[in-house]
Amino acid sequence: MRTIVTHSGLAPVALAGRTTPVPLLPRSSRSCAAKSRTLHAAGPSTTPFSGSSTPCCVRQSVFRPSRPSARLATCRAALEEAAPGKTVLGFVGIGIMGLAMTRNLLKAGYEVVVWNRNPDKCKPLEQEGAKVASSPREVAAAASYTFAMLSDPEAAVDVAMRPDGVVAGLSPGKGYIDVSTVDAATSSAIAAAVRSAGAAFLEAPVSGSKGPAEQGKLIFLTAGDQELFSAVSPPLDCMGKAKFFLGAEGAGANMKLVVNMIMGAMMTSFAEGLALADKVGLRQQDVIEVVGLGAIAAPMFALKGPTMAARSYAPAFPLKHQQKDMRLALALGDEVAQPLPMAAAANALYIAARRQGLADADFSAVMEAVAEQKAEEAAK
Ligand SMILES: NC(=O)C1=CN([C@@H]2O[C@H](COP(=O)(O)OP(=O)(O)OC[C@H]3O[C@@H](n4cnc5c(N)ncnc54)[C@H](OP(=O)(O)O)[C@@H]3O)[C@@H](O)[C@H]2O)C=CC1
Numbered sequence: 480m481r482t483i484v485t486h487s488g489l490a491p492v493a494l495a496g497r498t499t500p501v502p503l504l505p506r507s508s509r510s511c512a513a514k515s516r517t518l519h520a521a522g523p524s525t526t527p528f529s530g531s532s533t534p535c536c537v538r539q540s541v542f543r544p545s546r547p548s549a550r551l552a553t554c555r556a557a558l559e560e561a562a563p564g565k566t567v568l569g570f571v572g573i574g575i576m577g578l579a580m581t582r583n584l585l586k587a588g589y590e591v592v593v594w595n596r597n598p599d600k601c602k603p604l605e606q607e608g609a610k611v612a613s614s615p616r617e618v619a620a621a622a623s624y625t626f627a628m629l630s631d632p633e634a635a636v637d638v639a640m641r642p643d644g645v646v647a648g649l650s651p652g653k654g655y656i657d658v659s660t661v662d663a664a665t666s667s668a669i670a671a672a673v674r675s676a677g678a679a680f681l682e683a684p685v686s687g688s689k690g691p692a693e694q695g696k697l698i699f700l701t702a703g704d705q706e707l708f709s710a711v712s713p714p715l716d717c718m719g720k721a722k723f724f725l726g727a728e729g730a731g732a733n734m735k736l737v738v739n740m741i742m743g744a745m746m747t748s749f750a751e752g753l754a755l756a757d758k759v760g761l762r763q764q765d766v767i768e769v770v771g772l773g774a775i776a777a778p779m780f781a782l783k784g785p786t787m788a789a790r791s792y793a794p795a796f797p798l799k800h801q802q803k804d805m806r807l808a809l810a811l812g813d814e815v816a817q818p819l820p821m822a823a824a825a826n827a828l829y830i831a832a833r834r835q836g837l838a839d840a841d842f843s844a845v846m847e848a849v850a851e852q853k854a855e856e857a858a859k
């Protein structure tokens with residue numbers, strides 16, 4: 480696991496312009512930490528647990544953090560480092576990602592309490608040793624640290640704030656880690672509610688899809704309460720290969736939107752290339768190979784190219800979520816007057832694909848918004 484703190488170092492030394500390995504992982508997480516490295520980069524400092532310092536690159540107007548004094552007043556209980564056999568973890572949102580991530584926590588020996596809106600999705604985890612709760616509040620009440628992996632801002636707010644939501648089960652000494660992809664304002668609103676219950680908050684959206692989630696190779700883009708980041712480093716290490724602490728909440732959400740905006744535009748460009756190649760009589764497989772050998776080679780093209788050529792889109796990253804991310808990134812650009820014409824064009828294609836009934840297909844199904852219709856569909 481690589482840990483990169485671009486905000487304030489967990490170790491005293493931070494070097495600008497390069498990253499330096501610092502073995503900082505706890506003994507209790509040795510089994511997961513075998514794959515880990517800890518790296519620190521320069522950045523402004525903050526008070527641990529306050530989440531109150533704002534890196535110069537993140538605008539207050541974008542993520543609207545709650546008042547630092549309020550946080551310091553409510554977040555005083557010390558957080559114990561999570562360890563298998565000692566710490567109960569919670570997980571709400573057992574979709575494609577939540578299922579794989581919870582499995583890795585169970586495999587590492589953690590006791591995990593889970594909840595999902597559709598309870599059927601918890602059944603495989605129950606068979607693997609998880610306890611199933613009847614509400615998000617019950618999860619948070621039973622666990623020291625509760626993770627959430629939910630579709631979108633609306634779901635994230637609802638599961639946190641509803642009467643039997645996560646916040647109702649929180650108290651001092653507990654923490655809430657929202658790993659969903661949401662916008663900074665949503666994350667800040669949830670953070671404020673969590674802190675008003677005396678608990679700590681970490682936003683920790685992930686880069687990496689179903690495969691990396693299954694393999695424990697996600698990249699966590701975290702921000703918020705740094706003491707919580709330290710406390711949950713062992714479980715993060717079980718689920719991921721790298722983790723960044725980026726500062727006050729909002730920075731992780733913004734980083735995730737930047738990364739996924741790039742990914743979304745790359746995918747539409749790739750789909751257009753495959754479609755054009757087909758139109759002019761080139762073999763798509765040859766295009767994939769040529770692209771893979773040159774400067775624009777990307778793991779995503781190598782992974783998705785063959786299935787796109789086969790017009791097959793089993794969902795790993797649902798298209799509706801990629802379109803949500805484009806929408807949120809465009810709103811962020813709007814807020815800070817950053818033109819994003821490529822992202823806007825790509826977003827229009829994802830919307831077109833949604834209209835074609837492909838919201839639940841993999842996001843590579845944006846291919847269908849640009850490619851020649853399949854013969855059987857054209858015949859309808
Ligand atoms: N799949 C991927 O490759 C990646 C996804 N992400 C992000 O992770 C998040 C989850 O993605 P993924 O697992 O793929 O998505 P899924 O669609 O598989 O899962 C979504 C989860 O959210 C729950 N949910 C949705 N709406 C509500 C609601 N109103 N109340 C309660 N629960 C709700 C669903 O419950 P139910 O089962 O009952 O519908 C389900 O557990 C998204 O924010 C996505 O952008 C990030 C990185 C990679």
Ligand SMILES: O=CC(=O)O
Nearest residue numbers: 685686687688796
């Ligand atoms: O959010 C999706 C991903 O692959 O990362």
